[in-house]
Amino acid sequence: MNPKIADKVATTVLYIISGIIIIILASLLGYILFQGVPHISWHFLTSPAQSFEAGGGIGVQLFNSFYLLVLAMLISTPISLGAGIYLSEYAKKNWLTDAIRTSIEILSSLPSVVVGLFGFLIFVLQFKFGFSILSGALALTVFNLPLLTRNVEDSLRGVSDEQREAGLALGLSRWETVLHVVIPEALPGIITGMILGAGRVFGEAAALIYTAGQSAPALDFTNWNPANIASPLNPFRPAETLAVHIWKINSEGIQPDAVAVSAGASAVLVIAVLIFNLSARYFGNRLFKKMTAA
Amino acid sequence: MDPIREAMLKKSHSAKLERRGKTISLVCISLIVIVVVAIFFFVASKGLATFFQNKINLWSFLTKSVWNPSMKDAHGNPEVGALPMIVGSFGVTFLSAIIATPFAVGAGIFMTEISRKWGQKILQPVIELLVGIPSVVYGFIGLSVVVPFIRHIFGGTGFGILAGTFVLFVMILPTVTSMTVDALKAVPRHYREASLALGATRWQTIYRVVLRAAIPGILTGIVFGMARAFGEALAVQMVIGNAALLPKNLVSPASTLTSVLTSGIGNTVMGSLENNALWSLALLLLLMSLAFNLLIRWIGKKGELNK
Amino acid sequence: MKKIVTLFTIMLLAFMASACGSGSNSKQSGESITAVGSSALQPLVEAAGEQYQTEHLGVFINVQGGGSGTGLSQIQQGAVDIGNSDLFAEEKPDINAKALVDHKVAVVGIAPIVNPSVGVKNVTMTQLQQIFLGQITNWKQLGGKNVPIVLVNRAQGSGTRATFEKWVLQGKQPIAAQEQDSTGMVRQIVGSTPGAISYVAFSYINKTVQSLSVDGVAPTDANVTTNRWRIWSYEHMYTKGQPRGLTKRFLAYIMSSPIQKKLVQKMGYIPVTQMKVVRDASGRVSKE
Numbered sequence: 001m002n003p004k005i006a007d008k009v010a011t012t013v014l015y016i017i018s019g020i021i022i023i024i025l026a027s028l029l030g031y032i033l034f035q036g037v038p039h040i041s042w043h044f045l046t047s048p049a050q051s052f053e054a055g056g057g058i059g060v061q062l063f064n065s066f067y068l069l070v071l072a073m074l075i076s077t078p079i080s081l082g083a084g085i086y087l088s089e090y091a092k093k094n095w096l097t098d099a100i101r102t103s104i105e106i107l108s109s110l111p112s113v114v115v116g117l118f119g120f121l122i123f124v125l126q127f128k129f130g131f132s133i134l135s136g137a138l139a140l141t142v143f144n145l146p147l148l149t150r151n152v153e154d155s156l157r158g159v160s161d162e163q164r165e166a167g168l169a170l171g172l173s174r175w176e177t178v179l180h181v182v183i184p185e186a187l188p189g190i191i192t193g194m195i196l197g198a199g200r201v202f203g204e205a206a207a208l209i210y211t212a213g214q215s216a217p218a219l220d221f222t223n224w225n226p227a228n229i230a231s232p233l234n235p236f237r238p239a240e241t242l243a244v245h246i247w248k249i250n251s252e253g254i255q256p257d258a259v260a261v262s263a264g265a266s267a268v269l270v271i272a273v274l275i276f277n278l279s280a281r282y283f284g285n286r287l288f289k290k291m292t293a294a
Numbered sequence: 295m296d297p298i299r300e301a302m303l304k305k306s307h308s309a310k311l312e313r314r315g316k317t318i319s320l321v322c323i324s325l326i327v328i329v330v331v332a333i334f335f336f337v338a339s340k341g342l343a344t345f346f347q348n349k350i351n352l353w354s355f356l357t358k359s360v361w362n363p364s365m366k367d368a369h370g371n372p373e374v375g376a377l378p379m380i381v382g383s384f385g386v387t388f389l390s391a392i393i394a395t396p397f398a399v400g401a402g403i404f405m406t407e408i409s410r411k412w413g414q415k416i417l418q419p420v421i422e423l424l425v426g427i428p429s430v431v432y433g434f435i436g437l438s439v440v441v442p443f444i445r446h447i448f449g450g451t452g453f454g455i456l457a458g459t460f461v462l463f464v465m466i467l468p469t470v471t472s473m474t475v476d477a478l479k480a481v482p483r484h485y486r487e488a489s490l491a492l493g494a495t496r497w498q499t500i501y502r503v504v505l506r507a508a509i510p511g512i513l514t515g516i517v518f519g520m521a522r523a524f525g526e527a528l529a530v531q532m533v534i535g536n537a538a539l540l541p542k543n544l545v546s547p548a549s550t551l552t553s554v555l556t557s558g559i560g561n562t563v564m565g566s567l568e569n570n571a572l573w574s575l576a577l578l579l580l581l582m583s584l585a586f587n588l589l590i591r592w593i594g595k596k597g598e599l600n601k
Numbered sequence: 602m603k604k605i606v607t608l609f610t611i612m613l614l615a616f617m618a619s620a621c622g623s624g625s626n627s628k629q630s631g632e633s634i635t636a637v638g639s640s641a642l643q644p645l646v647e648a649a650g651e652q653y654q655t656e657h658l659g660v661f662i663n664v665q666g667g668g669s670g671t672g673l674s675q676i677q678q679g680a681v682d683i684g685n686s687d688l689f690a691e692e693k694p695d696i697n698a699k700a701l702v703d704h705k706v707a708v709v710g711i712a713p714i715v716n717p718s719v720g721v722k723n724v725t726m727t728q729l730q731q732i733f734l735g736q737i738t739n740w741k742q743l744g745g746k747n748v749p750i751v752l753v754n755r756a757q758g759s760g761t762r763a764t765f766e767k768w769v770l771q772g773k774q775p776i777a778a779q780e781q782d783s784t785g786m787v788r789q790i791v792g793s794t795p796g797a798i799s800y801v802a803f804s805y806i807n808k809t810v811q812s813l814s815v816d817g818v819a820p821t822d823a824n825v826t827t828n829r830w831r832i833w834s835y836e837h838m839y840t841k842g843q844p845r846g847l848t849k850r851f852l853a854y855i856m857s858s859p860i861q862k863k864l865v866q867k868m869g870y871i872p873v874t875q876m877k878v879v880r881d882a883s884g885r886v887s888k889e
Contacts, residue, residue: 007495014408017400018417021471024464025420031435032427082322090316091323100323102591103330105517106583110333111525111552113559114576118333125680130635131665142333145326150518154473154511158480173308175315189476196425196472203428206528206556213665215647217654238663243428247528250430251783252640252666254804254869258785266431270423277422364757365774437789451751451794453779532786535779536756547779557782560640560668561758564678566695568758569670 029270036267039260045268049216049245054257058265060216063232064239065202065272068133068212071235072140072201077194080145084152089178108146112207115143120210131238136212143207144197151193155186184288191284198280199273205243213238214248242269334580341577344570350374355574361538361554363568374571376578378540382548383582385455385541386530387523390462394470395516397463399505402474402512407500418475421468429465433532436461441533448545453535456544461529466519473518477511478504510595517590524583527552551575632847633661638672638685639760640783641802642836645707645868646685649855652864660847668782669693669760676701676839682848684839687760689882698882702843705835706855707870710803711764712820712832714791714810719798720745723814729769732798735776740796748796755800756782764834765800767884800832804869822871828878828886835880836870 043057050056091097119139129135159182167177183190216239219232226233240248246265249258305313344350350372358375365373401421405413440460445452481504489499505512527550535547536557555575562569636646643666650662667675669686673696676684687709690698713729715721719740724732731737732750741747754775755762759782766775781787784805791797792809803820806812812820815830824830844852854860861872880886 003495003498007497010497010501011408014400014404017397018404018413021397021401021467022417022420024467025424028427028435028464029420029423031439032431079322079325082319083326085315086319086323090319098591100327102584102587103334104326105521105587106580107330107333108518108521108525111527111555111576111579113527113552113556114337114579115333117559118336121336122332131663142329145329147518149326154476154480154514158476160482171308173312173315175312176308178315192422192472192476195422196468199422199425203425203431205428205430210667213663214643215664217651217661217663238665243430246428247430248666249785250434251785252644253785254644262434266428266434269431270427273427274423277419281419360777362757362774362777437786438793442793445794451779451797453790453794531781536781537777537779539777549780557756557780558758560666560671561756561760561782562668562670563693563695564670564674566693 032263032270033267036263036265036270039264040267044264049261050255054255056255056257056261058242058245058261058268060219061240061242061245061265062268062272063219064133064212064216065241065243065269067232068136068140068208068239068241069198069201071133071137072144073194073198075137076141076144076148076197079141080148080152081190083145083149084156085178085183087149087153088156089174089182104146104149107142108150110143112143112204113209115139116207116210118142119207124211130236131211131213131215132236133212133239134235136208136239136241137235139207139211140201140204143204144201147200148193148197151196152186152190155189155193156182158189159185187288188284191280191287195277195280198276202273202276203243203269205241205247208241208244209247212241212244214240214244216240216245242272337573337576337580340570340573342574344374344567344574348372348567348570350571356380359540363571372567372571374567374574376551376575378538379549379551379554379575380578380582381540382455382458382534383524383550383552383579385548386458386462386534386550387520389455389459390466390523391470391516391520393459393463394467394519398467398470398474398515398519399512401471402478403500403505405471405475406478407496407504413475418472421471424464424468429526429529432461432465433529436529436533444545450545451535451547452545453533453547454543454545455534455541455548457533458530458548458550459544461533462523462526465526465529466522469522470515470519473515474508474512477508477515480511481507513590517587520586521583524579524586525552527556531556551579555579632659633663634682634847634851635663635665636683636685636838637665637667637675637681638683639669639687639836640666641687641709641760642685642707642838645836645865645870646683646838646855648864648868649860650851652860653851653854662847662851670758673701673839676841679841682840683844683852686837686839687834688763689835689837690839691882692763701839701841704838704840704844704852704856705873706838706852707836707865707873708825708833708876709836709870710820710822710825710830710833711761711800712803712806713769713798713800713813713815714788714806715798715813716791716793716795717809717811718746718795719748719811721813722811723817725816726769729813729815730771730773733770733775734773751794751797752776752778753787753790753794753797753799754778754780755787756780760834761800761802765832768832802869803871822875825871826875826877828880833871835873 046059047057048060119135123129123135123138163181163185164177167181224233242265246262249262345352355374355376357377359377360373360375362373405417440457441452444457485503485507486499489503530550531553536549536553537547538549541548555572558572647664650664669688672684672686673690673693675681677696690696690701721740721743739749784801787799787801788805788810791799818824818829820830825833861874865872878886878888
């Protein structure tokens with residue numbers, strides 16, 4: 001085939017493929033939003049859930065989801081950053097590094113229910129954290145680390161060696177070069193990875209059922225003392241998240257409006273992830289501009 | 295000792311910083327390794343109990359096709375044959391990866407080489423959004439849209455490997471696509487410039503140069519996608535029918551390792567044979583993804599451009 | 602970059618400090634107990650717990666699901682205060698039932714459900730058995746429409762399945778078929794798949810599915826209390842040894858007549874106090 005025609009054909013095919021993906025994704029999102037948005041109201045977003053009557057909301061679950069997400073990211077981000085730096089900058093090319101990489105990849109393929117049970121036996125029972133936000137956040141960290149580490153490592157590797165050489169030539173140590181040259185350059189990639197990770201955390205249910213628990217006791221939003229059991233900030237209270245709530249009402253819910261609650265909660269979840277993504281992208285870009293002096 | 299010598303021998307501020315930084319990153323990686331080792335140990339100790347404590351033959355575990363751990367067969371051995379689940383897991387994983395790969399690579403090329411603007415403004419945010427949809431929701435859409443659709447077209451009940459494949463395809467698409475994009479973006483610009491300067495068309499450049507250079511990264515993306523497909527439980531469980539039967543075709547009810555694991559684990563008593571057998575499935579899952587990884591790593595090394 | 606790292610460290614430390622601080626304090630702020638297990642019983646215990654907490658300030662009742670197996674293993678290990686189960690502890694091997702004290706708090710009736718399009722509303726016990734043993738494969742053999750029967754089982758080891766197999770199949774093994782571990786999923790699949798049959802607790806029966814009468818006996822609460830409808834099971838709350846303190850008070854609260862008469866019934870369970878018969882772990886039934 002004439003290379004020019006081949007070029008045209010290939011371009012068309014690529015357009016079609018992208019079109020199909022957009023159609024699939026759009027119809028998926030449309031379906032979720034179309035089913036769920038009519039059920040969303042201020043009352044739905046703020047009132048506590050009902051265990052067997054109609055008219056329950058998702059207020060507590062929504063808060064729990066965000067709190068858990070923040071805690072999990074707070075724990076897993078520094079660790080994965082450090083580990084990613086080690087793998088891309090310091091690790092020698094030998095079998096040990098290869099073994100570490102392979103084991104991290106395998107860890108990411110563990111079904112989340114196994115992570116959940118691991119968390120249950122270790123954090124809930126062994127460490128006596130009980131069914132709590134803390135147990136949940138730690139389980140999510142285990143679940144999230146492989147993906148984040150891999151992402152940080154890849155993003156750092158994407159930075160060209162000339163940048164590193166320039167840093168070193170200026171007399172900076174390797175660590176300083178990483179902190180001041182390589183990481184700022186790799187930041188957009190790292191942030192994308194964090195967003196993906198955060199999205200996974202937000203929608204995760206199976207790992208949380210056995211760790212953060214499936215009950216959402218009513219919270220006293222006027223009490224911000226983390227030591228009080230009714231306080232929203234208490235990391236030792238059981239916390240059902242939005243995703244777990246959806247799972248629960250779909251599997252054993254006896255509320256007469258279970259279908260509506262589940263559709264509404266799914267839509268809220270998707271919208272929350274959307275808002276989260278957009279804002280993370282915005283702040284990521286600003287941070288990038290600030291740090292690279294562009 | 296003279297002061298100059300002393301000053302030369304003293305560690306500089308940078309050197310101290312360097313040391314500290316290296317230690318920090320080493321601590322982080324060791325932490326992850328500890329977690330990995332702990333989980334391996336945890337799964338292995340429970341999963342191996344089936345063979346050592348309950349004296350199940352490993353070979354019959356892998357090749358028999360009747361899964362009913364609480365029952366005994368004619369010889370008085372518990373019926374733990376994991377073959378149907380192994381076939382099911384491999385089936386959905388490979389099929390969904392095979393379907394997702396061309397789409398992901400196509401979208402990746404579109405986003406990096408053809409229309410960066412459109413790709414980044416529309417495709418990327420939507421794809422990232424998809425990762426955040428909980429698997430339960432995917433499962434329910436699968437159940438209310440995909441399963442009836444398949445029942446309508448192919449007959450049968452609609453539950454089966456085909457339905458599982460469709461759902462997983464959409465679920466792993468974001469992972470594979472975004473990692474493909476990263477891999478393509480990492481290809482240095484001068485590769486493209488050199489190719490174009492030689493008079494190659496855009497497609498020739500993409501196909502002969504950019505894709506080749508990005509192959510290891512793309513393969514990693516596919517592995518991650520497969521890993522997700524492999525480990526996915528809730529969504530698949532809803533649409534695959536979850537019957538521990540060897541699938542006769544793509545639309546007969548089947549099951550995967552994860553679906554049986556997830557649905558059974560809460561109903562069994564810890565330490566019992568039923569529970570141990572489920573942990574053996576988890577161990578199998580780990581070992582199979584290990585095999586996958588090694589295979590793909592090997593392919594990746596072969597396909598890598600000599601740098 | 603440094604600032605961000607420092608910020609992270611500070612936040613992490615602050616969090617850890619608050620976590621440790623509250624860890625030692627949370628016990629002081631009130632009594633708390635944890636109940637884990639059966640997802641079928643979870644809604645009732647949760648609702649009762651909520652009501653109890655509003656009536657008695659400063660106590661905390663933590664209710665989690667996880668399945669009967671989890672409930673029994675955790676109470677056996679003493680990791681929780683109450684283990685919820687759909688089954689008698691005696692029915693699970695590897696559980697030392699003697700160390701546990703059984704509190705039967707409610708009864709659940711289980712009914713076969715079918716897709717409304719099959720055109721069958723009553724079957725005999727033998728027919729029901731034959732369906733699940735794979736001997737009857739089309740609804741027209743039972744006078745219904747010409748649709749193949751699609752079996753949907755509950756997950757192996759689930760309490761509902763154990764009860765159904767015990768009273769319908771009398772210990773025989775059903776043929777391998779689809780399995781689902783949650784009631785909601787089972788109902789959804791039966792409601793949307795032509796020719797499907799499964800079984801759920803009475804409280805989950807709604808318009809999307811058709812319940813079957815067996816030998817002319819309708820699946821109603823009244824028929825369960827007299828044992829005319831035989832497919833039912835107790836909901837158990839197990840404690841390790843005799844309950845003490847808050848556990849004891851909470852169990853007494855669930856057995857009290859306001860809860861049994863109002864909440865239990867409203868949530869679709871059958872109050873254990875209304876039962877006119879008693880059944881033991883081996884299945885023997887006696888009049889009360």
